[in-house]
Amino acid sequence: MSQAQPIAELLEAASRPFEEARAMPPSAYTSPDFLARETEAIFAREWVCVGRASGLANAGDYLTYELAGQPVMVLRDREGQLRAFSNVCLHRMSTLLEGCGNKRAIVCPYHAWTYGLDGRLRGAPFMGGTTGFRKEEYALPSIRCEEWLGWIYITLDKDRPSVATELRPLEDMIARYGMEHYVECFRETHVWDTNWKVLAENFMESYHLPVCHAGTVGGHSKLEEMDCPPGLAAFNYHWITKEASLPIGNAHPDNTRLDGHWRKTTALLTIYPSHLITLTPGYFWYLSLQPKGTGQVAMVFGGGLSPEFMADPRAADHMATLKTLLDEVNVEDRGCTEKVFRGMNAGAARPGHLSYLERPLYDFMQYIADRVAGFDRSFALAAE
Numbered sequence: 305m306s307q308a309q310p311i312a313e314l315l316e317a318a319s320r321p322f323e324e325a326r327a328m329p330p331s332a333y334t335s336p337d338f339l340a341r342e343t344e345a346i347f348a349r350e351w352v353c354v355g356r357a358s359g360l361a362n363a364g365d366y367l368t369y370e371l372a373g374q375p376v377m378v379l380r381d382r383e384g385q386l387r388a389f390s391n392v393c394l395h396r397m398s399t400l401l402e403g404c405g406n407k408r409a410i411v412c413p414y415h416a417w418t419y420g421l422d423g424r425l426r427g428a429p430f431m432g433g434t435t436g437f438r439k440e441e442y443a444l445p446s447i448r449c450e451e452w453l454g455w456i457y458i459t460l461d462k463d464r465p466s467v468a469t470e471l472r473p474l475e476d477m478i479a480r481y482g483m484e485h486y487v488e489c490f491r492e493t494h495v496w497d498t499n500w501k502v503l504a505e506n507f508m509e510s511y512h513l514p515v516c517h518a519g520t521v522g523g524h525s526k527l528e529e530m531d532c533p534p535g536l537a538a539f540n541y542h543w544i545t546k547e548a549s550l551p552i553g554n555a556h557p558d559n560t561r562l563d564g565h566w567r568k569t570t571a572l573l574t575i576y577p578s579h580l581i582t583l584t585p586g587y588f589w590y591l592s593l594q595p596k597g598t599g600q601v602a603m604v605f606g607g608g609l610s611p612e613f614m615a616d617p618r619a620a621d622h623m624a625t626l627k628t629l630l631d632e633v634n635v636e637d638r639g640c641t642e643k644v645f646r647g648m649n650a651g652a653a654r655p656g657h658l659s660y661l662e663r664p665l666y667d668f669m670q671y672i673a674d675r676v677a678g679f680d681r682s683f684a685l686a687a688e
């Protein structure tokens with residue numbers, strides 16, 4: 305199958321109005337050619353979140369990430385700036401850093417070419433006799449890196465507008481939460497056996513909560529009270545207003561930023577393509593997704609507390625209870641999303657109608673269709 309067929313199938317599905325919409329066709333999830341198109345048209349161009357800035361608090365703190373197949377490092381330099389660089393050595397192209405941690409300098413594990421936190425080559429053993437080698441001419445290529453409400457975003461696209469510009473409407477919508485002050489308490493990486501979009505879609509609809517999560521948070525979910533408005537260009541969202549399943553899901557008594565129903569309203573945010581945030585009045589958790597082939601997804605999974613709960617004497621207890629619950633919920637989500645991917649690979653797989661509670665999936669389908677099409681879909685749709 306070439307790229308053309310799954311793209312054509314997706315464009316056909318995305319051309320229906322929401323009232324008649326069905327899930328995306330299986331080929332959009334199972335075709336390696338379609339994933340190649342997503343990599344070049346989405347992951348190589350968009351802003352992608354790699355974690356919280358508070359997770360890189362000190363000079364030399366770093367994390368690594370793979371963006372559209374490119375190994376990338378993000379670190380805090382000696383001046384306190386966040387910087388992102390190619391994580392590939394300029395000698396014989398080994399990758400440099402692994403995982404996350406703190407380094408005073410970046411030393412290549414192969415022949416110890418050594419770079420400063422500004423990316424410049426500082427030293428290269430036994431290169432003195434090599435005519436024409438000048439270490440001043442070597443510096444790791446920089447990658448654009450910006451901070452937005454406490455999140456670190458990177459992009460391989462030199463020209464796109466800033467994150468803050470693209471997410472201004474979202475910033476206005478959630479300003480009252482003060483998300484920039486929330487503190488990350490854990491950051492992990494996991495790999496699940498499903499397509500990255502299956503996991504993203506699982507996150508962006510709460511229709512599955514009473515069933516998939518019957519053993520944990522399902523009983524607290526009132527589908528009748530969910531509000532799923534149409535999404536915007538760079539993100540989709542929905543709100544859940546409820547008595548939280550944990551005390552920290554509602555606003556802390558010391559929280560004076562939120563009033564009325566906002567004190568018990570949770571925002572479910574999907575920032576395209578791959579940053580998924582659950583923002584409650586008392587805590588947050590997030591995923592940042594990296595496709596690993598069509599049938600696997602690597603994710604950064606992190607979360608933490610609002611400043612009031614961080615300041616609470618019982619902060620450690622609250623965090624431990626939250627983490628236990630999130631881990632249990634993740635086991636349930638993993639089961640459901642891996643089953644979906646298995647089903648999609650069956651010859652009998654056919655996409656069914658979407659519920660009105662799955663509005664964000666429809667918006668996500670439009671977004672994916674826009675990006676992979678390679679032409680102006682609004683013109684094509686108008687011409688029909």
Ligand code: FES
Pocket residue numbers: 393394395396397398412413414415416417
């Ligand atoms: S590949 Fe990095 S020092 Fe040789």
Ligand SMILES: [Fe+2]
Pocket residue numbers: 506507512513516517637
């Ligand atoms: Fe879930």
